[in-house]
Amino acid sequence: MLETERPRILVVEDERIVAQDLKLNLEALGYDVAGVAASEADALRNAQTQRPDLVLMDINLGRGGDGIRAAESILREQGAPVIYLTAYAEPETLRRAGATAPYGYLLKPIELRELNATIRMALARHAAEQRVVRAERRLRLALKAAQMGVLELQPGQDLTLVDGADLGAQGEGLRGFSLQPQDFIAGLQAEVREQVRGLLDRPQASLHLVTRWGGATEPARGSVVWLEIHAAHLADEGRVIGVFRDVSEQVRTEGLLRQAAVVFESAAEAILVLDREGRVLSANPAFCALTGWAGTEVQGRHPDEFLHARRSSDRGLLPAGGRVAEPQQAEVVCQRRDGTLFPAWEQLAPVRNPLGVLTHRVLSFSDISALRRAESRVHHLAFHDPLTGLGNRNQLDDSLRQWMADEGTGFAMLFLDLDGFKLINDTLGHAAGDQLLITIAQRLQSCLRVEDEAVRLGGDEFVILARVDQPEAAALLAGKLLEQVRLPVPAPKGETVRVSASVGIALYPAHASDGDALTKAADSAMYAAKGRGRNRYAFYTADLAARAQSRMQIEQGLRTAIAAREFSLAWQPQVDLRNGALLGAEALLRWHSPPLGTVPPDRFIPVAEDSGLIGELGQWVLEQALRQWRDWQRRGLAVGRLGLNVSALQLRDESFINQVRAALQLHGLAPEQLELELTESALQATEGAPERLRLLQTLGVRLALDDFGTGYSSLATLKLLPLNRLKIDRSFVHELETETRDRALVRAIVGMADSLGLGVIAEGVETEAQRQLLIRLGVLQGQGWLYSKALPASEFERYLRLHPLGG
Incomplete structure (x- = not known):
């Protein structure tokens, strides 16, 4: 209430005449009457709506309620001062009224001047209290x-923390929270407890400290707070008064700052702290060690003045004006104090204050010279053959892209493969083979011009790219390469070895439009060059492309043929030439491909061997043939021998013998009924064939x-091989009637077989004359169209x- 305003008074009186008289008198004295209430409920309602400055309360409201109870509610809820006007002064009434702490108690009848004085004093008291x-x-x-609290500590009495930030006590704020002094002191760090105890004993003493506190009021979460305390023992007051505040966050921040300082001093990365304009404020020891600059020498200078080797191609992180305010990183070239340069990975990070305003920057960088050297080595390894130092397949792909990008410029690719390298590798060892490859690579390189390139694709295959676009020039280069390859190469133990090569030549863009x-x-x-006798070169032709396309189609078809059930077996009888009695049969693989038609074995078997599919294919033939043969045996149709062809790659596979054993056991076929047929070339190509x-x-x-x-088998080789039978090739049988040399060869083969205890069977018997000649020459077994062509299973079953x- 302002001093110029008229006090507003609520009159609570159940007698209407008395209430009206009071209203008139109060208005005469200069007061505003905010309302007149005759009951407890009316009094509470008026007090809530009118907000009077003072209430005159009759204690006895008759049937209207209890005035003391009404006064208690008004004091609690509205805070308005209450003066009792009553005719009662009994002890119990006075006790109840006194409990409400009234601002006056007047007995009726009331003298007007006394009422006015009481009201004035009550209003003055209430104003002072407010x-x-x-x-x-x-x-x-x-x-x-x-965020501070007040503590009061009286020797021998409770410690009270008043109206401030709590120490983890329950509730949001602190209003009168207290605990025993020893409990408060027990929560302090041990090293400061005596200081606090001494404060209680020494008047005029003061205390200013930061300490960890974890007292009895600590919350269930178990956190420990850090307190900043300022307190003094006031002798004239006889107590200790002080303030405290929770500085846990500041302590944590200071700890982080100390950690940051340790990181700054001990970091392996060079670090510069810069101001907003990019000038150096401080440098860490790693910077000094890396660059040779002392920290004091660079203070106040911009890094561009002494650190960055500025070149037109460099992208700096600190442009003029220093406006960049977001974290950045880049590779830059730095210079040391002595002027030497080094590549560095640099990072620039802004430092902002709590308001988000940029205050500093931190520039950190590290020397990445070792990384760049390692990358260079990795790049060299990625694009070069480690043995010969020539480029590798990656280098070839990269060079082809670059060479083909030169529009209007043609070039030649020479694909070179060594002849007979495997034999040298197998006989003289891999070390000798590696030395041979190194020597050949050097010789190839010596034949090339600066603009030409040589790469090693792997094994004994090399590719040369030459800046020539005329066939004559490419042929001349191929001749030089072949000549260099043929020169003798030193081998271990003072020996020398010779190899030749086959070279294929293709011209760009005449023969192809892309690298592949x-x-x-x-x-x-x-x-094609290798097929024509080796040690020569050949140019690419469309016919070669057709053959290559056909081979690719066959290889792709083989990869799905087994699952698609495109293979089948044909059976050609083997008979006694004297009486035609059946001795057994040879199972021959047949392939009918929907897109390719019937593919003869001499076309798809070599592709299967080259592509590595022969193992899976041979396993299928073994399983199918044994299953079918055993089925015929169970039905009493066949008890003779079963012949199966075996590839050199199958024989080389260490698991092949176990495959044969498992298949025989699975299908219940006697091992002596299975006859595996191997070619001379397969045995020559298989290391450890006799074993x-x-x-x-x-x-x-x-x-x-x-x-x-x-083939080229010798008697000595045959003696070492545990064979049971020789199969005379059809080429000797075909002209047996007219070619006396063929008859002589067959007679020699029979004699050699007899001397070695081997059986003999002839292939390709097609005429009666051939049969009779073979019998006279001592060949008693054969197979061929004279008896039957190779038959599908259903037709062979009828046969x-x-x-x-026979026997």
């Missing part, structure tokens, strides 16, 4: 804003040497029913 309340509130709000096609063209030309054959023979399996006479088995 000023105190406002002052206390201001103090409480100030403490809250400063050009490589395939040169590769197919190289195979492999002996392991097969221990299973009881019989072994035949197929196409005998077309079995019509022809008896």
Whole structure:
């Protein structure tokens, strides 16, 4: 209430005449009557709506209620001062009224001057109390804003923390929280407890410290707070008064700052702290060690003045004006104090104050010279052959892209493959083979011009890219390369070795329009050169492309043919030439491909071997043939021998013998009924062939040497091989009637077989004259169209029913 305003008074009186008289008198004295109430309920309602400055309360309201109870509610809820006007002064009434702390108690009848004086004093007292309340509130709000609490410590009495930030006590704020002094002191760090105890004993003493506190009022979460305490023992007051505030966050921040300082001093990265304009404020030891600059030498200078080797291609992180305010990183070139340069990975980070305003920057960088050297080595390894130092397949791809990007410029690709390298590798060892490759690579390089390139694709394959676009020039270069390859190469133990090469030539853009096609063209030309006798070169032609396309189609078809059930077996009888009695049969693989039609074995078997599919294909043939043969045996149709062809790659596979053993056991076929047929070339290409054959023979399996006479077997080789039979190749049988040399060869083969204890069987018997000649020459077994072509299973089953088995 302002001093110029008229006090507003609520009159609570159940007697209407008395209430009206009071109203008139109060108005005469200069007061505003805010309302007149005759009951407890009316009094509470008027007090809530009118907000009077003072209430005159009759204690006895008759049936209208209890005036003391009404006064208690008004004081609690509205805070308005109450003066009792009553005719009662009994002890119990006075006790009840006194409990409400009234501002006056007047007995009826009331003298007007006394009423006026009582009202004035009550209003003055209430105004003074309100000023105190406002002052206390201001103090409480100030403490809250400063996040501070007040503590009061009296020797021998309770410790009281008043109206401030709590120490983890329950509730949001602190209003009169207290605990025993020893409990408060027990929560302090041990090293400061005596200081606090000494404060209690020494008047005029003061205390200013930061300490950890975890007292009895600590919350269930178990946190420990850090307190900043300022307190003094006031002798004239006889107590200790002080303030405290929770500085846990500041302590944590200071700890982080100390950690940051340790990181700054001990970091391996060079660090510069810069101001807003990018000038150096401080440098860490790593910076000094890396650059040779002392920290004092660079203070106040911009890094561009002494650190960055500025070049037109460099992208700096600190542009003029220093406006960049977001974290950045980049590779830059830095210079040391002595002027030497080094590549560095640099990071620039802004430092902002709590308001988000940029105050500093931190520039950190590290020397990445070792990383760049390692990357260079990795790049070299990625694009170069580690043995010869020539480029590798990656280098070839990269060079082809670059060379083909030169529009209007043609070039030649020469695909070179060494002839006979495997034999040298196998006989003299890999070390000798590696040295041979290194020497050949150096010789190839010596034939090239600066603008030409040589790469090693792997194994004994090399590719040369030459800046020539005329066939004559490419042929001349190929001749030089072949000549250099043929020169003798030193080998261990003072020996020398010689190899030759086959070279395929393809021209860009005449023969291909992209790198893959050009490589395939040169590769197919190289195979053509090798097929023509080796130690020569050949140019790519469209015919070679057709053959390469056909081969690719066959390889792709083979990869799905087994699952698609495109393979089948054909069965050709083997008979006694004297009487035609059935001795057994040879199972021959047939392939009918929907897109390719019927593909002959001499076309798809070499592709299966080259592509590595022969193992899966051979396993399928073994399983199918044994299953079918055993099925016919169970039905009494066949008890003779079963012949199966075996590839050199199958024989090389260490798991092949176990495959044969498992298949025989699975299908219940006697091992001696299975005869595996191997070619001379397969045995020559298989390292350790005699040992492999002996392991097969221990299973009881019989072994035949197929196409005998077309290879280069010697008697000494045959003596070492555990064979059971020789199969005379059809090329000797075909002209047996007219070619006396063929008859002489067959006679020699029979004699050699007899001397070695081997059986003999002839392939390709097609005429009666051939049969009779073979018998006269001592060949008693054969197979061919004279008896039957190779038959599908259903037709061969009918053949079995019509022809008896012989001995």
